[in-house]
Structure formats: structure tokens, C-alpha cells
Amino acid sequence: MKTPPKTPPGPPAAPHGPAAGRGSVPRPRPPRGPAAPPVPAAPPGTFRLAAGGLSVLVPRRPLLAGAALAAVLTAVAAVCLSVGEIAVAPPDALRAAVLGTGSPRDLLVVEELRMPRVEAGIAVGAALGAAGCLMQTLSGNRLATPDTVGLNNGATAFAVAGIVAAPASLLPSATALTGAATAAVLTLVLSGGAGQRGYRFLVVGLGVGAVFGAVANLILARAEIDAANAAFAWTVGTLNARSQTAVTVLQAGLLVCLPLAVVLGRRLNALRFSDAVATALGERVRPLRAAVLLTSVVCAGLAVAVAGPLGMIALAAPEAARRLTGPGPVPVLASALAGAVLTLSADLVGRTVLAPLEIPAGLVTAVVGGPYLLWLLLTTRTRRTP
Template structure:
């Protein structure tokens, strides 16, 4: 096998990435245009490039909506990449951060900070600690199998259930105002985003992408058996540790911005594998699909029943749950990658 066969993109993948990029751009423009105040698409573009003469449009776009859309794009891309990495390491399409409990643990730790349990660490930092803790526990309980096999998934499901129960207990023991402050962390919402958390997410996502570029060939070899991957020059242990670390980092940072937005990490990689050529890990396509999915879901949550807003986590759950059932019930006839 040629050395570059596992790294060079093919024409189908390039076309798929281009189409997904256009979808992201369209979703962003439409999301910036729609809301309580409707703004023409042309005016949105002029506001973004700084040539609009309408001060109201400039204020609504640049001050109110743009930061929310950027937060959605970044968190969606981060969750999708985390899911793609986790699925690759476990060689299982169901092994996403949400399903194995990382989201719930990150949420529990963040809520612990919000409701005042004596922990004086910022919710975003606590979310990252929770994600790392859940992964370490799942990895330890899986034993020799590591991230591979159903034992890792079952361990994660148990950890996620415990973390969810702990979150509900904490919310039931605090004043109603504190519980309301923590509510966005429990359902997933871009309405309670923190500017500092978004900046940290952007930096973490950029750094993670650089690392993934460096290990993409090794990740692609994980689709083969361990002996074949080793014969191709892959250092399996190092690749799995780095990949798992990136998945935890991206999940924790994303949850620190939007809370536990379910099933993005499952849907986006699945869509990416569908449109890209099999045989490679579709990291770019997954990130673009995740960004588009998050922006579109948030747009639907803001506009379907306006002025009532539905948190983005509820929208993704409604859309993604039937698809999850379809994956579970459908016989799989293709490889993970």
C-alpha cells in the first residue's frame, strides 16, 4: 500500500467537502437573516463585510446573532470530530461521547459549579474535568479491551446514567433561581454561551485540528486489524492515547459552550461517511456536517415557535433519536470508515 494512499483526499471526498462547506455557509447566512427581526440576505452579507448603511441590521447581525452562530459552528464541529475519533478508536459506530457518558459527566461537573456546591471553578473548566473523569473511568472499567468492544460502551452508559442522576439530585436540592441558572447545562443551549468559553473552544479546536493532521495517516490505519496497522508503521498505543485525549478535550470544550447537545457526534460522522469515499476517516466532512447540523438545529429552535425558543439540544434529540434507532435496527453492511 502506497504511503500517501491513506492521506491524500480523492475527488469524491473533495466534492463532498465542498458541498458541505456551501451548506455551512448557507446555514450561517440564513440563520443570521431569520429571527424576530427579519433581515434580507443581501443586507446580511453587507453587514458581515462592513458595507451596510443600516445601523439596525449591523447591530442585530454583528452584536446579537453572529456570536451565537459562531458558537454553534465551533461546538458542532468539535462534537462531530470528537464522535468521529471515538468511533474510530472503538471501531464502533455507537461509541460517541454522548452515548458513553462523557457529555453527562461534563454536564454534572458544570452544574456542580453553577449551583454552588462549594466548587469555585468556572463551569467551562469543570466540564472539561468531568469529560476527562468519565473517560478515565470508562477506560479503566473496560480493562484490557481499552476503547474497543462493547464493554467500553456499556461502562460509559453506566457512567452517563450515574452522572445524569447526580445532576438531577443537585438540581433538586437548590433554590429555584440556581436551578434555572443551571438549566441550559442540562438540555444543551446556545442561549447561555460564554464569550470566554467560545474563545477557548476556538483555540482548542484549532490546536486539535493541527494534531489530527499530524496523525491522520495513523488514524486511517485503525480501520485494519492491529497486526496490519502495526505492519503499516502505526504506533497503536500512542495513536489511541492521542485520539482519546483529543476526543475528551473537544467534548469538554464543546459542552462548556453549549451544554450536552445530544447526537451531533453520532449524526455528523455518519453523514460524512455516507458522502465520502470509504477507507478514510472523514474528519473534515464530519466537522463541516457537525457545524451545519448545529447551526440549522439552533435556527429551528429559535424560529419554529417564535417568540418561544426551544433549546438546540432538544431539537437535535428529536431529529437524531429516530436515526439512532434506524442505525440500531438496520443490518450494517459496510465498514465503519
């Protein structure tokens, strides 16, 4: 009797019934779609802000520096609203400034006397800080600011001439802009440009500023006593009794110029190299320089039209901003915030140190900024290119 051949054992049959889930091997499910790529970690020193499928890297140190400067500016503004010959408690001052409520005395002191000075100081300081940052980066020289290249003196001379000729509310703003533009054009033409000739641009600007300063003194000397007294404030720099129309014009100009300055500051990173390298990187050098110079002229001219030539703000604010933000992008916003803090601080010191005698803010910045300028001249090696 033959036995049937043995067949190789096959795979075990799948169990059925209630025992199907016991000891059975789960089958792998097919993937539903392509797996999402892993999100790379943010580089050191940056934040990653993601929304949907987009993400932006934000430098950590400039962001923290900007937040710190904004907090300091808020604190200084609160002190300016509270301190004076008539003291107002900080909560009452903030309530009167923000909500418009409080006692009649607090509303009069805060809204009518101190709030306009604070608004003017913030706007003027922000304009001078941004203009100084752009001018220094454009010329490649830390000493090149609207103060030193003649823009402020040109704006002052034209503003004084406008006040002496026809003391209208809008005339100082228009004439100051014209004077700043005239000084910028003269300095640019006589120096041969603001790019690789940063040292020459600075020296020519000092000469142009001296000429316009002499013109302003000559106009004051030949003017009538009432007109000379009205124009004298534009020669020292002060925030006292500023024209609200000029402040409004400056604030409107900042709404346009400050975002433009931030965009131009990003593009100015390429001008830290030579013109050939910047052109190779795809940057149009001449239009960029013209836009930066025009923005600086508008900011400086409108600031001088409000407060006069507040010296050293445009020099010290960008330097403080660079020390806080560190190496990286051009710190336009940080320079604007630092300029506002310095301007309000100078006005606060001038109002309170010798009260009831008031010292103009321009004299305070000159006294404090003079030694700083000397230190900067002794420790800075300027770039000299023939």
C-alpha cells in the first residue's frame, strides 16, 4: 500500500470567528500620503515665526533690544508727563494722557502743557535717529550725521530766513526742508559722492554747515528784534511751545519715511562692501544712495522745522543702537527709538535741573554730546579714501 506524498506545509489559515483577533499578526496599512518634511531648527540667536506654510527668522538680539528701548521710552515719557513745577502722580498722568479723564488741573497740565512736548520729542528724536543711522551707513563713517554734514545748519538757516520774512505756521517746515536739501546737494556735489569718499564727504559737510551757520547768524543780526526773538529758538533747539502744525507734518512724514528707512536699511547691507561687490550682488548703487539721501534729508529737515538743530542726537542714537543690537542688519528702528529716548531725556533734564529756569534741550545735548564727540574722534579710525 503506497502512502501519499507529503506536501510542504502552507501558510496557516487565517482564523475565523471570535478567535480572529487573538494572536493574529496585524497587517500594515498603506500610507495615506507623503510624510511632511521635518521643520529645521532655528539657527542660534534667532526666533522662528511660522504661520501656515510660511516661516520667518527674526534675530533675537535686535528684537529684545527694540523691546527694551520701547519700554525705556514709555517709562521716560511717563516721567516727563509727571515731573515738573506742578507734580502729577504717574497713574493720574497716564489716565489724563491716554483716557482724557481726571481733575481739571491734571488735564490742563498733562494735555495742554506736557503732552505736546512729549509728542514733539518722540517724533523729533525718531527722525534724527533714523536719519543719522542712514547717513552713517551711507557714507561708511560713524561721524557723518545730519549735524556734521551741514543738513541741520542748512535747515536752520532757511527756517530762520522764513520766520524773519513771513512768520507763518507752515513756512518753517517748507523752508527747513529746502535748506536741508540745498545743504545735501552742495555737500554731495563738492565731495564727489557719499560712497567711497566718506571722509571727504564729512569734511565738505563741515564746511557747508559752517557757511550756513554764519548765514543764520547774519540774518538774526540784521533782523528786527521781534523777528529775531521769534527765530532764536531755531538756533539752539528746544521743545517748548512748538507749533502743533509742524509736529503733525513731522508725524505724517515719519509714517512714510520710517518704513522706507527700514527697507532701505536692509538694502544698505550690500553697501558695506565696495561698489563692485554691491553691483555683483544685484544692487543698484546710485538709485539706492539717492533714496537714502532723500529720506535722510526729509527726516532731518522736518525735525529741525519742529525743534531746531538738536545736536548729537543723530550721532549718539545710532551708536547706542548698534551696541544694543550687535552686528547684523542696519538698526534703523532701534536708532529711532534711541533717538526718541535721548531727546525726551534731554528735555526732561532741561526742564527740571534748574527749575523754574528752563534750559533748552539743544544746550543739554551739546553739553553732554560734546565730550562724547571728542571721545569718538579720538577712538574712531575714519576711512580715508582719496
